[in-house]
Structures are given as C-alpha cells and as structure tokens.
Amino acid sequence: QADIALYQAKDSGRNNYVFYESEMSNRVKHEVQILSELNQAISEKSFQIFYQPKIDTLSERVVGLEALIRWFPQSEQAQSMSSPAVFIPIAESRGLIREITLWQVGQLVQDIQTLQENGFHDRVSINISGELLSHIENLVEFLEVIEHSELSFEQLDFEITETAYSKMSASVSAILESAQSNGLALSIDDFGTGYSSLISLRQFQANHLKIDKAFIDEIHRKKDDFAIVSATILMAHGLGKKVIAEGVETEQQFRALRRLKCDFIQGYYFAKPMPLQEICEFIK
Ligand code: C2E
Ligand code: MG
Ligand code: MG
Ligand code: MG
Numbered sequence: 418q419a420d421i422a423l424y425q426a427k428d429s430g431r432n433n434y435v436f437y438e439s440e441m442s443n444r445v446k447h448e449v450q451i452l453s454e455l456n457q458a459i460s461e462k463s464f465q466i467f468y469q470p471k472i473d474t475l476s477e478r479v480v481g482l483e484a485l486i487r488w489f490p491q492s493e494q495a496q497s498m499s500s501p502a503v504f505i506p507i508a509e510s511r512g513l514i515r516e517i518t519l520w521q522v523g524q525l526v527q528d529i530q531t532l533q534e535n536g537f538h539d540r541v542s543i544n545i546s547g548e549l550l551s552h553i554e555n556l557v558e559f560l561e562v563i564e565h566s567e568l569s570f571e572q573l574d575f576e577i578t579e580t581a582y583s584k585m586s587a588s589v590s591a592i593l594e595s596a597q598s599n600g601l602a603l604s605i606d607d608f609g610t611g612y613s614s615l616i617s618l619r620q621f622q623a624n625h626l627k628i629d630k631a632f633i634d635e636i637h638r639k640k641d642d643f644a645i646v647s648a649t650i651l652m653a654h655g656l657g658k659k660v661i662a663e664g665v666e667t668e669q670q671f672r673a674l675r676r677l678k679c680d681f682i683q684g685y686y687f688a689k690p691m692p693l694q695e696i697c698e699f700i701k
Contacts, residue, residue, distance in 0.1 A: 447494060452511060454495045455488075455504060459516045464488050466524050467690035468541070470699065471661060472682045474675050479700055481574065482532070483542040483683065484525065485690045486517070509548040515555045518546070519562060526566050528693050535697040540602055542574040547581030550589050560596055570600035574625070577603065579611030582621050594622060604661070609649070618656065625681075626653045630664025633684075637669035647677050654678070 458464060464486055471481035488499050498504050508514055525541065532541075549555055563570070575593070577585075582605060585593075597603055604625040605617060609632055618626070628649055636642045646662075653660045662674050665684030674682060688699060 448507075450492065451495050451498050451504075451507065454490050454492060455508060455511075455513065458488055458490065459513060459520070462520055464517070464520065465692065466521065466528065467692055468528075468696040469683060469690035470688050470696070471542075472687045474671075474679055474682055477687075479537070479539070480681060481539045481542060482537070482696065483544075483576070483690070484521070485544070486521065487690075505546065509546055514546045514548045515552070515558075518549055518555075518559055522559070522562050522566060522568070526568055529568060529572060531693060531697065532700070535700055537697075537700050540572055540574045542576050542602075542604060544606065545575045545577050545581070547578065547584060550577070550581055550585055553586070553589055553592070556589060556592060560592070570596055574602035574604055576606040576627065577623075578606045579608060579614060579617045582617050582623075583611060583613050590621075597622065597624075607663075609645070618652065623658060625659045625661055627661045627663050627683075628679075630684075633662050633664050633670055633674075634666075637667070637673045643673065643677075646674075646679075650677050650679055 465488075466484045467487050468482040468484060470479045471483065472478065473480045486501050486505070488501070488504060490496055490499055498507070505514075508517055521543065525543070529541065549559065563573070593601075593603060602625065603621070603623040604627055605621060605623045606627050607629045608614060608617075608626050610629045611617060626649070628646060632642050632646050632649075634642075636646055650660050659680040661681040661683055662670075662679050663683050665671055665674065665682045665686045667686055670684075671682060671686055691699065
C-alpha cells in the first residue's frame with residue numbers, strides 16, 4: 418500500500434509527500450523484518466531470562482529475583498530493537514505475548530530448580546504484560562500451566578504496572594486475588610508513572626510497591642523527589658505494603674533510601690540483571 422501511495426505521490430509531483438511516503442515504506446519494511454525475526458525467536462525459543470536481585474536494605478542480602486527477558490537477534494536492524502522495552506510492546510500489538518509467556522514458565526521451571534540447588538528459596542518476580550491481563554482466557558491458561566507445573570504460587574511474584582492495573586477488569590482482578598490467596602505475591606511496578614497512582618494504591622491489594630527509577634535518580638539531591646519518595650514509603654507502609662526502589666545506581670541514593678526506611682533495593686549499585694549461572698554465583 419505504501420508503494421502504491423508512493424507511485425501516486427510521484428505523479429502528483431509533491432516532493433515532500435513523496436519523501437514522507439518512502440520513509441513510511443522503509444519503516445514498514447523495517448517492522449516486517451523485525452517481526453519475522455521475533456517470530457523466529459519465538460519458534461526457535463532463542464530468548465534468555467536474566468535475573469536481577471532484590472536486596473534487603475538493612476541486611477544487604479538477596480531477598481528475591483526479577484526475571485527479565487533478553488533477546489539476542491541476528492540482524493543489525495533487529496539488534497536496535499533487542500531491548501524488552503522496545504520489542505515487548507511490538508509483541509503485545511502482534512498477539513505474541515501468549516507464546517512468550519508460556520515459554521517463560523517452561524524456562525522458570527528449570528531455572529528455579531537450579532536456583533534452589535544453589536541456596537535460593539525466595540520468590541522470583543515476573544513481569545506480566547497488560548496484554549495478557551486483557552485476554553482473560555490467556556491469563557487463565559497461564560495460571561493453569563503454573564499450577565500443573567512444579568512451580569507453586571508461593572515461589573512467584575507478578576509485577577504489574579499501574580497502567581495495566583488501571584485497565585484491569587473486575588473478573589481479572591478477582592482471578593489474580595484468588596491466586597494471591599493461594600500464595601502468589603503481587604507488585605505494582607513503575608509506581609508513580611501512571612495516571613492514577615493514589616487510586617491504584619487504594620484499589621489494588623498488591624503486596625509490594627516498586628517506586629519507578631525516575632523518582633530515584635536524583636533522590637539524594639532533589640528535595641522534591643526526596644519528599645515524594647518519603648511520602649510514598651510512609652503511605653505504602655501504612656497500607657501494609659513493602660516498598661522496593663528501582664534503578665538504584667549509587668551509594669548516595671542507597672543511603673537516602675535507607676534513611677527513608679525503604680525495604681528493598683534493586684539496581685546496578687548492587688547488581689545488574691545476569692544469566693542464571695552468574696546469579697547463582699552472586700547468591701552464594
Ligand atoms: P521493569 O519491569 O520496570 O524493569 C526494570 C528495568 O530497569 C529493567 O530493564 C532493568 O534491567 C533496568 N534496571 C535495573 N536496575 C537498573 C539501574 O540501576 N539502572 C538502569 N539504568 N536500569 C536498571 P529491561 O530488562 O531492559 O526491561 C525493561 C522493561 O521491559 C521492564 O521494565 C518490563 O516492563 C519489560 N520486560 C522485561 N522483561 C519482561 C518480560 O519477561 N515480560 C514482560 N511482559 N515484560 C518484560
Ligand atoms: Mg518489573
Ligand atoms: Mg519497573
Ligand atoms: Mg518499567
């Protein structure tokens with residue numbers, strides 16, 4: 418279609434329009450290329466899971482792990498799209514999340530075995546796409562796969578963004594709460610970046626709240642950010658939730674958070690996300 422438009426545009430002799438259309442055409446080709454590689458990655462199961470530790474602020478011990486998907490594509494074009502922040506939304510819009518999520522469960526079953534052998538007995542968090550939550554049959558299938566696997570809800574924590582929470586239907590919410598009563602932990606991810614932070618705090622019975630990196634970056638030198646994080650932690654504690662700070666990169670940030678009684682820390686200051694073997698070493 419873009420090529421037809423290009424042909425018509427040339428005829429009309431409007432150069433700007435022609436340029437715009439050929440850009441479009443390139444972008445379409447680019448996306449087609451990436452999608453075919455993404456599909457290939459799904460069918461060949463060539464993703465990997467990296468794990469980033471969650472650290473207890475006081476004891477500085479590992480108290481949990483977050484599973485973060487990694488994709489190492491072949492072509493240079495797709496390499497620019499290899500960050501999950503980029504390809505997960507593409508996968509969401511193309512209905513590929515179900516496949517990816519099911520692959521992850523299979524991988525987790527194996528990895529948790531190894532983690533336990535290396536002395537890890539806490540929860541692994543997985544990021545749950547809003548797309549999965551908007552297809553109730555996919556969510557139910559996913560939970561059933563977990564139940565029928567060697568995994569148990571006591572070993573898992575679902576990280577759900579505020580935005581995904583706010584779009585969730587009552588029936589999906591009820592399904593998650595029932596899994597929660599069977600041991601699943603729920604976390605509000607990227608807290609503070611959605612449109613309804615306070616409403617989501619009141620409405621969702623999450624166990625943990627993850628303060629977005631945007632509020633942590635300058636917490637040690639910006640009075641306003643310090644005040645926002647301080648109030649958020651007090652509020653969360655008042656509601657019986659534990660708080661995790663995301664994206665902690667420096668000792669100053671860590672100290673500020675310890676002063677504010679933030680429960681847990683995640684960030685490069687302690688550890689980057691790493692492959693299974695490395696995380697086992699780290700835990701030891
Ligand atoms: P998120 O769940 O909020 O994950 C935190 C992101 O911050 C991760 O990026 C992590 O690698 C990065 N990070 C952690 N500590 C630091 C730090 O100190 N400094 C900086 N600059 N970054 C830090 P990543 O792995 O690229 O993932 C980006 C987003 O993609 C995630 O945000 C999550 O929304 C999504 N995502 C990742 N893996 C999955 C997955 O398996 N399934 C789904 N549905 N989404 C995923
Ligand atoms: Mg997360
Ligand atoms: Mg986050
Ligand atoms: Mg995020």
